[in-house]
Amino acid sequence: MKALIIAAGEGSRLKPFYSPKPLTPLLGLSLLEHVILRAKEAGITDFVIVVGHQAEKIIKKLGPGEKYGVKIDYVYNSDWKKGNGASVYAARDKIKEPFLLLMSDHLFDEKILQKLNSFYPNGQCYLCIDRNIQGQHINPEDATKVSLNHEPTIIDLGKNLSEYNAIDTGIFLCSPIIFSALKKSIARGDYTLTGGARLLAQQGKLKAIDITGHFWIDVDDVTALRKAKKMLLANLDKATDGPISRLINRKISRFITTWLCKWRLHPNTITILSFILAVAASALFFLGKKELILAGGILTQLASIIDGCDGEIARLQFKKTKFGELLDRTLDRYADAFIIIGLTHAVFLALGNEWVWVIGLIALLGSFMNSYTALHYDKIILLRQTKNQTSFRFGRDIRLFIIFLAALINQLSLALIILAVITNVESIRRLVILSHEYQSV
Amino acid sequence: MKALIIAAGEGSRLKPFYSPKPLTPLLGLSLLEHVILRAKEAGITDFVIVVGHQAEKIIKKLGPGEKYGVKIDYVYNSDWKKGNGASVYAARDKIKEPFLLLMSDHLFDEKILQKLNSFYPNGQCYLCIDRNIQGQHINPEDATKVSLNHEPTIIDLGKNLSEYNAIDTGIFLCSPIIFSALKKSIARGDYTLTGGARLLAQQGKLKAIDITGHFWIDVDDVTALRKAKKMLLANLDKATDGPISRLINRKISRFITTWLCKWRLHPNTITILSFILAVAASALFFLGKKELILAGGILTQLASIIDGCDGEIARLQFKKTKFGELLDRTLDRYADAFIIIGLTHAVFLALGNEWVWVIGLIALLGSFMNSYTALHYDKIILLRQTKNQTSFRFGRDIRLFIIFLAALINQLSLALIILAVITNVESIRRLVILSHEYQSV
Structure with a gap:
């Protein structure tokens, strides 16, 4: 037609x-x-x-x-x-x-x-x-x-x-x-x-x-134009957004998105920008000095916020592509890994105990398993939302926020232990939920 | 009908x-x-x-x-x-x-x-x-x-x-x-x-x-029954099988499958069995003694072979389920991680250098990224095969075989470095291929 x-x-x-x-x-x-x-x-x-x-x-x-x-x-x-x-x-x-x-x-x-x-x-x-x-x-x-x-x-x-x-x-x-x-x-x-x-x-x-x-x-008129902008931006949240994303990150990322739109940046450019911020955060953590750790924490949270902008611009300007989504997911995984490597090295420098590395490996494992199981689990989250059921999603927004908070109070070891435990517990919880869901299909 | x-x-x-x-x-x-x-x-x-x-x-x-x-x-x-x-x-x-x-x-x-x-x-x-x-x-x-x-x-x-x-x-x-x-x-x-x-x-x-x-x-008659068995077993290879899987693992796993069929074991039980073998291998590596490393290597390769049996039995007996596939993939990721943790600890015990841990983390990252990108990349492998194009798949069969070989010659550090390099190179190669494929869609 x-x-x-x-x-x-x-x-x-x-x-x-x-x-x-x-x-x-x-x-x-x-x-x-x-x-x-x-x-x-x-x-x-x-x-x-x-x-x-x-x-x-x-x-x-x-x-x-x-x-x-x-x-x-x-x-x-x-x-x-x-x-x-x-x-x-x-x-x-x-x-x-x-x-x-x-x-x-x-x-x-x-x-x-x-x-x-x-x-x-x-x-x-x-x-x-x-x-x-x-x-x-x-x-x-x-x-x-x-x-x-x-x-x-x-x-x-x-x-x-x-x-x-x-x-x-x-x-x-x-x-x-x-x-x-x-x-x-x-x-x-x-x-x-x-x-x-x-x-x-x-x-x-x-x-x-x-x-x-x-x-x-x-x-x-100009009033309606302002309203239109507000309505378009309000529609940008994703159904699978976690609580930190909804309560904090999206509120800031929408402002940044408005600003990035003027520059006509491609969503994939923003994906790479967020990745570079995460790599920088990882490097700052790796060096292990107190003031650098603080800066690393702030960069980590900034990377987490900017990570929302690529999708927002892609949805706003109808630039969603399969490759863009793959690039975003893949670089997020690399960014997560680099941050955990930097974090683990910082904690090792502070404590000097080799078991720190084992905990780092377990935190990386759990973090990955969250992303890996998300490919199945998010379908259940979406299904629940169509039924108006509430759902809590433990995802990247929370993981990076924990690191940010720990860096603020210079307690990276705490973040490492929390991540190692909570990500793996969450992955197993998801597997149990999925086993019930799939058996009832 | x-x-x-x-x-x-x-x-x-x-x-x-x-x-x-x-x-x-x-x-x-x-x-x-x-x-x-x-x-x-x-x-x-x-x-x-x-x-x-x-x-x-x-x-x-x-x-x-x-x-x-x-x-x-x-x-x-x-x-x-x-x-x-x-x-x-x-x-x-x-x-x-x-x-x-x-x-x-x-x-x-x-x-x-x-x-x-x-x-x-x-x-x-x-x-x-x-x-x-x-x-x-x-x-x-x-x-x-x-x-x-x-x-x-x-x-x-x-x-x-x-x-x-x-x-x-x-x-x-x-x-x-x-x-x-x-x-x-x-x-x-x-x-x-x-x-x-x-x-x-x-x-x-x-x-x-x-x-x-x-x-x-x-x-x-009994001759035809034997032929039927052979034909059914010959149909069990997966299109995404890697070279080690095709040349070595499948040949052995088919025998084991024949034997497991008699026991009427559920495919998910075999998935868990393969996981337990991998955890045992990881523990043997972790302890870092020469003879235990050899045993760990053999268990690793055995886990890799048995990992084929669950799918074979599921296909043979029409017991494929969505949950079975998820369980298999998830436990494979945990098994991979545990083996790399054990491996890294063994190398650290031998060399005493903290950088070993960073290499271990990078090997875990690359190993995971292979599995993560496989979800997209395997579709391309399947497409190539329908066009009768050959394709080489670097996957879990090769990763575990490298560890097995390195354990045989007691050179786990070599395996760790090879894995850290090759898995990440492969992930980036896949991302480049996928970027071309998705742009031509």
Whole structure:
């Protein structure tokens, strides 16, 4: 299915800050790129973009779509000043089958588009609506209000509707019938998309799809842009995040991610950066001097925090790759090992007992076994979360935090013993849980 | 689809040794159990078994099928002495739809049954035939010969056919039309299945399915039983076996497996046995005395060999489980770690240099990284093999063999250095290969 994106307008309220509006930067991507990449996640690779205001800038930036792995066709609407209905209407010759209609300034959870897969517009149109009309993400002055009956079919819509029970999200699933409706509406002098949609509603041909609870936002001004950024960042936590990650690391890594986004760094570069920090921490530990141990502890925790940023940027900018994930996991294991080697040497220098090395080897073993069993165990954690059961995950975030705390109080031997015991106990615990899970399959 | 298994005959040539024939033991399972479990692997869970000779023994042994995770219905054929056609005919009231017809004394590769999924017998029957009429697995005196045209439709079949171009494998895919054919054939005094099949062939209703190259064997006498055992054992190698595994370990583990099968040990018990051997080896190394190191080396290699047996028995007896695989992998990692800890301590006792411990930690790291990257890398090895490309896998078999050799010549320090270098080089090599593979996806 093709997606038609309207990117012709001026965006008067953002204009003093960013122009053209579809290229407004947000966490390393423009608004329009966010829309394209989210639609691509839902399986759409064929786009028609209607441009108008500063068309050449947009076309120059996006090109034929190759760099996003999609195909982009452009339609120029010289009437863009008249209204967004005229822009949709301008694409009528490019689209002869049902299509997805998106706004370049409306961001959304890609799961909404996946939900649309079970609908097919046959001589009618669907509009995604949000029943949470008081939502934080909605600007009540500017939103297009929707009045719908229980079917749910839309009865009327508009910015000035006095009675309404939902909000227009700007996501349409259309049959080409929308073009006939727009033609009539334009002939009557109404150049807005809402005008065409209202005509369909009057004929009972505008159905509603309820997407309440999913993330979406109309980015019309600087306040909305700030809200959008906050919502995107809030969605970055991973289901398998451990407690230190959730309570401490993510809060800091999100700030760093915002900052790294501006630099347009590739996620794999950040993976390597986190690895270098860990190697530096390991070297500082290895030397075994008190002040270096403190610095090593801080670097360890910093590496742990930055380790979250690569995934955050990959998810934000749709740059997740199989190799990126493998590189991250592999370098994390090497980083863990180097830190434990440095740690063990520091404790050996302090205590001079060869058994320290055996404990170091056991700590390395346990640390690895945690990562090794995680490949199976995380599936159970995810399953529990879909059932809304709480789960505590003992993982890398906690291991590195223990080392950080021990370095702060210059008690690395304590960290070594705790790690040697706790990681192996945890691995055996996981094996027991997995044995029960797998037997019940 | 139901499977009808004929298990009513006497098996005169095996009778002096094993009786009843369907319960003849072979690598820990009876012949009949092999047939049922192989059919189950191909997705069949509904069985009708025709019994006759020593019926009660067979029914007592197999029961209603619960312990195999299938449903078994029995039909008693009082005419079993007359011929196997009478036994098939006895099941006519139990089967009203197309069904699979199997002999309790014919073993086969379950892939043959998967191949049958693309055929559907509509008013006709299919017989699986083998064009390799000179095959080692075929007893030319006893085999049912088949003459077929190029369609391929079977023209005639029988034990005494003078001109033939294929052999009957005893695997039929039948429509209930076989019962009418048997009725006619029995009325003429021919009680064999071949008699009924010949009638179908005369009407052009017996089609051939070519399964040449797949494993199958008719177990009619002690020689065939020995051949069947050899063929089953030869199929146990894993595609990801390394060179030491292929050239040395598998050759020995197959013997041990044959022997362990008689004890009816569960694969997980053998996993734990191999782990205990490795822990014992580790303890012997740890003590660091010359003669103990030699014993430790031998135990290490023995643990490596026995580590193959759990999988062999699981594959032979269809006891593969997700938990079994996880237990095997996890205990292997613990065993590897313990052996390296013991090894490192022995080298430290000999050299007295603390850097030995750092090398030990690096060897443990590399050893783990091999196992960790294997989860991705093995997919590439398997892919290469389907393309008939050779591949060399540096894995646990080689690591433990290096330790074994070093222990033989009392040079554990050499093993430690080699492992520290080679395992980490291999992990990085894999990461580079995976980066290319994943980028080309």
